[in-house]
Amino acid sequence: MSGFPSDGLPGEGYGPETSRRYRARLVVEGGLARLIDETGTVLAEGPARHAARIAGGPSRAVLQGGWVFETRDHDALEAALGPARGDWLRRAETWHPRLAAVVAGCLIGVWLIWRYGLDLLVAAAIALTPPTLVAAIDRGNLAAIDRVLAKETALPEVQQAEIAALASAAPPPPHGPYRLMLRDMPMIGPNAFALPGGTVVLTDQFAQTFPDPDVIAAVLGHEIAHVSARHGLRQLYRSLSVYVLVALIAGDVGPVLENVLLEGNLLLSLAYSRAHEHEADALGIEIAARAGFDPAALIRFFEELDRITGAQGPAWRSTHPLSADRARAVRDLLGQGG
Ligand SMILES: [Zn+2]
Missing domain, CATH: 2.30.29 (PH-domain like)
Structure with missing residues (x-):
């Protein structure tokens, strides 16, 4: 100079x-x-x-x-x-250190968006989802299911009472209270699923295929765990496009999004990730054990699932990917070894 x-x-x-x-x-x-x-x-x-x-x-x-x-x-x-x-x-x-820092910051930002963008959007959308919307998602989906797929349960009341006991052993629900519901769903078959707001549905077909109360408790505990850890909303939001997520974060829940969230059978077709399954297994057996059921029943259930195939086979499997290591992971959690 x-x-x-x-x-x-x-x-x-x-x-x-x-x-x-x-x-x-x-x-x-x-x-x-x-x-x-x-x-x-x-x-x-x-x-x-x-x-x-x-x-x-x-x-x-x-x-x-x-x-x-x-x-x-x-x-x-x-x-x-x-x-x-x-x-x-x-x-x-001319060497401009500040400019270089800005450029580096931009590159890091682009990489973060590319790598974690969807996760960040999903987390933001979950945080900004009003409880009333979550409750509406449950109501809307249950109504849609009842309209086309389900009838009132035909299970004996004793079994219904056993199932109700589980909700009291679960961790505090993130949105509304847990509602454990039984439904006769011949078209769906043996299945159990959770809606994000706390509604957990078990089909009569499941209770008939797996009458063991400990198995029912273990599977319901697993479904409750999906609600408690907010897997349902996360999975639902992950399946939506970025555009819809941005609309949700902006607080603009348009009619299209409303249809997707409230009317579709989207929730019935979403498969949880492997990490979510392991998390739900671990928390689920805790819930079942706290309610006085045998947590090891989940292992028996996995073994039973492996045996059953065909049309009457477990629909549960399509939305809860079963990996070979799940039974082993549950055994480890229960201290039962290999
Ligand atoms: Zn699951």
Whole structure:
């Protein structure tokens, strides 16, 4: 860096439309430039502009009449005439730590959005979902299910009472209270599923295929765990497009979104992730044990699922991916070893 010399910036002058070179200096005063040769003759006078520079070359000023002044003192010329227009090369040559930090910050931000964007959107949407909407999702979906898929339960009342006891052993519900419901659903078959607001449905077909109260308790505990850990809402939101999530965060629940959330059988077709399944298994057996049921029944259930195949087979499996390590993980949790 150097300032502008008071007796003029030394350099070279070129006459208009010639390649003749003069040893000269440039004086800038009050916005006017004067190009003066070695003998003190003024070669050109008037407004000057700082011209864009070729990389590695001298800095240039263009004066009135087509005179050109060249110097290697880039900073001094810039100080006198301001930055050259379009002179990005010159600026790129200067190291700007703050700019580099901003660029690095932007790159990190882009990477975070690419890597965690959906998770962040889902978390924001969940945090901003009003409890009334979650309750409406439950009501709407249950009504849709009742309209086309379900009838009142035909199970004996004793069995119904046993099931109700589980809700009291569960951790506090995140939204509304847990509602354990029995439904006769011949088209769905043996299944159990949870709606995000706390409604847990067990089909009569499930209770008939797996009459063991401990198994029913273990599976209901697992479903309650999905509610308690908010897996349902997370899974539902993950399946929605980014556009819909943004609309949800903006608080603009339009008619389309309303249909998706309240009317569709979307919740019945969503499969939980493997991590959610393990989490629900661990919490589910705790809930069942606290309610006085045998938590190891979940292992028996997994083994039973492995045996049953075919049309009457477990629909539960399609929405609760069963991996080979799940039974083993539950055994480990219960301290029963391999
Ligand atoms: Zn599950």
